[in-house]
Amino acid sequence: DAGVIQSPRHEVTEMGQEVTLRCKPISGHDYLFWYRQTMMRGLELLIYFNNNVPIDDSGMPEDRFSAKMPNASFSTLKIQPSEPRDSAVYFCASSLRGRRDTEAFFGQGTRLTVV
């Protein structure tokens, strides 16, 4: 398996533009997570899905952020409009429920810069 695949790897955009980040989880995994990482705040959980259904979006910073998972093999995180403070590395991760010590596998991340 190729692991969790994220695209794009890098994104530079101007303030006010819409940004869409994409994620393909590992086949068969039923949990998908979106995280944001910054130097100041570390890894923050934004939202996670179970079987394509959003379970907890309490970490989504504000209405400018939205996430979807239309099927088991694809998810998007959208920021509209983007702001400079959204600059961060965004990670997608997937895991398989059923084991006590379930491991989450991360994608390589999308480094977002909003200027």
Next chain:
Amino acid sequence: RKEVEQDPGPFNVPEGATVAFNCTYSNSASQSFFWYRQDCRKEPKLLMSVYSSGNEDGRFTAQLNRASQYISLLIRDSKLSDSATYLCVVTGAYGGATNKLIFGTGTLLAVQP
């Protein structure tokens, strides 16, 4: 208060040294515990799970104290390749959502030659 708190670091140690990282968590009903490792500009990867009885994997030993809500990681005979950020991770007890991973901010380890 953060749900998972770690030593601020950074830790600068010579090769061969023993180093210990500590972590505390706020939710007493948390169920699973892990240490992840993150190399510079890379994604986090699982280092080891942490069990109540304590567990060891080569030079790495993890301990869990549920009463004190405390987790530790001990690295013996540290190598240059151990240089990374070590992330304490806690899951569980969120309305049955046992897979919700909450990360600490991480502790940076720099092993010096």
